[in-house]
Amino acid sequence: xxxxxxxxxxxxxxxxxxxxxxxxxxxxxxxxxxxxxxxxxxxxxxxxxxxxxxxxxxxxxxxxxxxxxxxxxxxxxxxxxxxxxxxxxxxxxxxxxxxxxxxxxxxxxxxxxx
RNA sequence: CGAGCCAGCCGGGUGAUCGCGGCACGCGAGUGUCGAGGAAAGUCCGGACUCCACAGGGCAGGGUGGUGGGUAACGCCCACCCGGGGUGACCCGCGGGACAGUGCCACAGAGAACAGACCGCCGUGAGCAAUCGCGGUAAGGGUGAAACGGUGGUGUAAGAGACCACCAGCGCUGCAGGCGACUGCAGCGGCUCGGUAAACCCCACCCGGAGCAAGGUCAGAAGGGCGAUCGGCGCGCAGGCGUCGAGCGCCUGCGCAGGCGAGCGGCCCGCUCGAUGCCUGUGGGUAGACCGCACCAGGCCGCUGGCAACAGCGGUCGCAGAUGGAUGAUCACCGGCCAGCCUCGGCUGGUCACAGAAUCCGGCUUACAGGCUGGCUCGUCCC
Numbered sequence: 001x002x003x004x005x006x007x008x009x010x011x012x013x014x015x016x017x018x019x020x021x022x023x024x025x026x027x028x029x030x031x032x033x034x035x036x037x038x039x040x041x042x043x044x045x046x047x048x049x050x051x052x053x054x055x056x057x058x059x060x061x062x063x064x065x066x067x068x069x070x071x072x073x074x075x076x077x078x079x080x081x082x083x084x085x086x087x088x089x090x091x092x093x094x095x096x097x098x099x100x101x102x103x104x105x106x107x108x109x110x111x112x113x114x
Numbered sequence: 115c116g117a118g119c120c121a122g123c124c125g126g127g128u129g130a131u132c133g134c135g136g137c138a139c140g141c142g143a144g145u146g147u148c149g150a151g152g153a154a155a156g157u158c159c160g161g162a163c164u165c166c167a168c169a170g171g172g173c174a175g176g177g178u179g180g181u182g183g184g185u186a187a188c189g190c191c192c193a194c195c196c197g198g199g200g201u202g203a204c205c206c207g208c209g210g211g212a213c214a215g216u217g218c219c220a221c222a223g224a225g226a227a228c229a230g231a232c233c234g235c236c237g238u239g240a241g242c243a244a245u246c247g248c249g250g251u252a253a254g255g256g257u258g259a260a261a262c263g264g265u266g267g268u269g270u271a272a273g274a275g276a277c278c279a280c281c282a283g284c285g286c287u288g289c290a291g292g293c294g295a296c297u298g299c300a301g302c303g304g305c306u307c308g309g310u311a312a313a314c315c316c317c318a319c320c321c322g323g324a325g326c327a328a329g330g331u332c333a334g335a336a337g338g339g340c341g342a343u344c345g346g347c348g349c350g351c352a353g354g355c356g357u358c359g360a361g362c363g364c365c366u367g368c369g370c371a372g373g374c375g376a377g378c379g380g381c382c383c384g385c386u387c388g389a390u391g392c393c394u395g396u397g398g399g400u401a402g403a404c405c406g407c408a409c410c411a412g413g414c415c416g417c418u419g420g421c422a423a424c425a426g427c428g429g430u431c432g433c434a435g436a437u438g439g440a441u442g443a444u445c446a447c448c449g450g451c452c453a454g455c456c457u458c459g460g461c462u463g464g465u466c467a468c469a470g471a472a473u474c475c476g477g478c479u480u481a482c483a484g485g486c487u488g489g490c491u492c493g494u495c496c497c
Contacts, residue, residue: 002134009438046438056155057469061442068443071133098444 008046027100028091043081069098
């Protein structure tokens with residue numbers, strides 16, 4: 001589970017990140033990354049897990065695995081960083097899930113810094 | 115040993131690293147402790163709790179349906195009865211009423227609900243005859259899920275409960291057993307009556323509405339407006355009188371309610387509230403925070419009562435509480451299950467179900483890889 005300070009809770013954060021942020025698709029996940037230089041808060045991360053993933057058990061498993069993959073890379077993000085990860089069908093059983101999440105974030109950072 | 119019936123239970127384990135939520139303690143870093151299920155599911159019943167309504171009565175609407183018990187309650191559970199199935203353990207049944215009324219019963223068939231006559235049988239008339247007409251009949255054939263009792267006899271032109279005996283069934287009476295549903299025995303009766311109520315309906319009993327986004331607190335305007343009671347009357351219960359009788363009318367007693375204005379949650383009679391109020395106006399909000407929110411119809415053990423469901427008493431335990439939503443991620447070893455190989459004990463590969471709390475309990479229903487325990491029945495063999 002993510003530390004409380006890094007959890008994205010407000011609906012407004014979700015909409016701005018998915019609209020303004022860099023979008024990178026890898027494997028069974030879609031990552032949106034947005035950096036707001038005027039915001040000095042710690043980086044926030046949020047998840048979108050729809051019914052396409054499966055039933056309640058499958059959705060929770062996908063969310064937990066994505067959060068676990070996200071935890072080690074969160075502190076590398078700059079202040080004001082906003083990450084939203086959307087789970088696609090099959091992500092609850094995808095063995096490469098953690099690699100896909102980290103690769104997508106790295107790719108999005110590389111593109112936004114240019 | 116084989117086949118089967120019933121009840122209860124488990125439903126991965128251990129370790130390492132990195133994490134999350136609640137509670138308690140601590141100034142703090144932190145420490146300790148607890149952290150998904152038998153179905154948490156479907157949301158189909160029943161309750162607790164909350165708000166609204168609530169004197170009482172009637173109508174409408176919904177539900178339940180053998181009997182007795184259990185329970186906070188139930189459409190649940192237990193025991194029994196009845197009907198059906200099985201050699202048996204045992205299983206199955208939305209199990210009141212079809213002489214209160216109405217409706218419906220396809221196809222086939224001559225005829226399907228005050229039955230009916232196709233073939234046949236019998237009598238009679240015509241005809242040389244084959245055959246045809248008229249009448250009688252329902253024993254035999256045929257149709258159907260179902261054809262208005264069965265067997266034998268008397269009887270007859272042929273036949274028929276037309277009559278007789280026994281049997282089956284229906285109804286009534288008596289006796290015996292049972293708290294009861296009901297059962298057993300005896301007698302009598304008309305001689306025989308269809309099904310469907312998960313069709314309307316009738317009977318008995320039960321039910322106010324909405325739901326934890328219930329509901330409450332933070333939450334607070336200033337200003338303006340709105341007010342009053344003498345009607346002889348209402349409802350229920352009991353008793354009396356009138357009446358053929360009554361649910362009708364009158365009288366008496368007891369209990370409840372109380373006239374104006376406003377409001378009223380199925381409808382009506384009617385009822386409720388009334389200045390800490392209502393209406394208006396203005397400002398804010400569009401699920402924000404906190405409370406509700408987790409210790410109870412509680413789990414386990416023992417004793418007592420009961421066939422049992424269950425109840426009583428004593429002891430003991432503390433058992434999730436999130437809100438973009440915790441209860442996990444990764445790895446190693448072990449263990450199930452399936453397949454292949456083979457030196458019969460291992461190796462290799464695959465796989466480990468259904469499913470994730472959201473106010474809380476009691477049930478029902480549905481889903482579920484694999485496994486364990488106990489009791490019982492039938493068959494075969496041995497002692």
